Amino acid sequence: RRYRIAVIPGDGIGKEVMPEGVRALEAAAAAFGFTLDLEWHDFACCDYYARHGQMMPDDWKARLDGVDALFFGAVGWPDTVPDHISLWQSLLQFRREYDQYVNLRPVRLMPGVPCPLAGRKPGDIDFWVVRENTEGEYSSVGGHMFPGTDREIVIQETVMTRHGVDRVLRYAFDLASKRERRHLTSATKSNGIAITMPFWDARVEAIAPEYPGVTHDKYHIDILTAQFVMNPQRFDVVVASNLFGDILSDLGPACTGTIGVAPSANINPDGRFPSLFEPVHGSAPDIAGQGIANPVGQVWSAVMMLEHLGEAEAAAAIMGAIEATLVSDNGRTRDLSGSASTEACGKAIASLIG
Ligand code: NAI
Ligand code: MG
Numbered sequence: 001r002r003y004r005i006a007v008i009p010g011d012g013i014g015k016e017v018m019p020e021g022v023r024a025l026e027a028a029a030a031a032f033g034f035t036l037d038l039e040w041h042d043f044a045c046c047d048y049y050a051r052h053g054q055m056m057p058d059d060w061k062a063r064l065d066g067v068d069a070l071f072f073g074a075v076g077w078p079d080t081v082p083d084h085i086s087l088w089q090s091l092l093q094f095r096r097e098y099d100q101y102v103n104l105r106p107v108r109l110m111p112g113v114p115c116p117l118a119g120r121k122p123g124d125i126d127f128w129v130v131r132e133n134t135e136g137e138y139s140s141v142g143g144h145m146f147p148g149t150d151r152e153i154v155i156q157e158t159v160m161t162r163h164g165v166d167r168v169l170r171y172a173f174d175l176a177s178k179r180e181r182r183h184l185t186s187a188t189k190s191n192g193i194a195i196t197m198p199f200w201d202a203r204v205e206a207i208a209p210e211y212p213g214v215t216h217d218k219y220h221i222d223i224l225t226a227q228f229v230m231n232p233q234r235f236d237v238v239v240a241s242n243l244f245g246d247i248l249s250d251l252g253p254a255c256t257g258t259i260g261v262a263p264s265a266n267i268n269p270d271g272r273f274p275s276l277f278e279p280v281h282g283s284a285p286d287i288a289g290q291g292i293a294n295p296v297g298q299v300w301s302a303v304m305m306l307e308h309l310g311e312a313e314a315a316a317a318i319m320g321a322i323e324a325t326l327v328s329d330n331g332r333t334r335d336l337s338g339s340a341s342t343e344a345c346g347k348a349i350a351s352l353i354g
Helices: 014-030 047-050 083-088 091-097 162-176 197-212 221-230 242-255 298-307 312-326 342-351
Strands: 002-010 033-040 067-073 102-108 126-132 142-147 153-156 183-188 215-219 237-240 263-267 275-279
Touching: 002 014, 002 342, 014 033, 014 067, 014 298, 014 312, 014 342, 047 083, 067 091, 067 298, 083 091, 091 275, 102 162, 102 242, 126 162, 126 242, 162 183, 162 197, 162 237, 183 197, 183 221, 183 242, 197 215, 215 221, 221 242, 237 242, 263 298, 275 298, 298 312, 312 342
Parallel strands: 002 033, 002 067, 067 275, 126 237, 183 215, 183 237
Antiparallel strands: 102 126, 102 263, 142 153, 263 275
């Protein structure tokens, strides 16, 4: 087995945690007998922008042609490039051009990570958030009229297609069908958003019969956010439109401790295009350059990437190494009240793989 991986560290702590993600990948490849062709790229970062006036080369697609996956750090350096430019010209290009219509994040309370919700222990919180990643509220349909006058009007439309909604719902039902509890929760707001959200609800009901083993329910997004905090043990797989999913997929990991450990995947389930794996956190300018960033989010993203590539055993081995390191004395970084450097944490994880 041989995989071509585009490695894109990006900005800030992305450059610091990426080598630790790669360290874990290389240890897993050696232990489980597959080969990784890692292709490092210096674009999709603000240094590249400083040199070229854009975040990526015009021919970025040709340069990434044929890769099996993208392993991404974090992008953004607001002091030099406004966030809407740095993100839109990089990450959002990958998501759209590669039709990565599923954004997948685990919400799992890990051993060694103090839970901000009182009285929870590992095992109590363990679910997935599936976010629609290509349409919905984040559309470019709209307009801005009479700017700067007292007649100013701004409009941005939500776009939902049957194709786009159905495919993310099927992904979520399918994921739920493979889990022990086999339960799907849909995020809605059909009591207030009276056109698109009733459509979303209707598509859930239309697709549910294809998955007779999966139970499902729905919550309005406002009470759902409250339930994430009050009763997170209730959830198994949660599916949501782009905006609601964006909010839930930050809230979920926040309910389980430090943002430094959470991973995410932007997936093209058809396999027609490569998928992208990245930690949830950003470039953290406030701690960049100090070697103290927690690399676990990057390493756990490697786990998701290996699962996607079909290397389940190697993925499980890295996951076990992460869990052991999070409860060890020498592997915890400062955000987890430890004193390990980024590199020490990464080396501790890698030493336990195999
Ligand atoms: P951030 O996630 O970079 O940082 C938020 C807070 O969490 C900071 O206090 C930071 O020190 C801490 N933190 C984050 N990751 C950590 C880690 N691995 N270990 C220890 N502490 C960690 O979010 P922020 O500050 O809102 O954004 C900074 C830049 O990152 C912006 O340019 C933003 O646009 C970009 N960003 C990029 C993302 C991506 O590439 N997918 C996602 C989120 C933000
Ligand atoms: Mg977000």
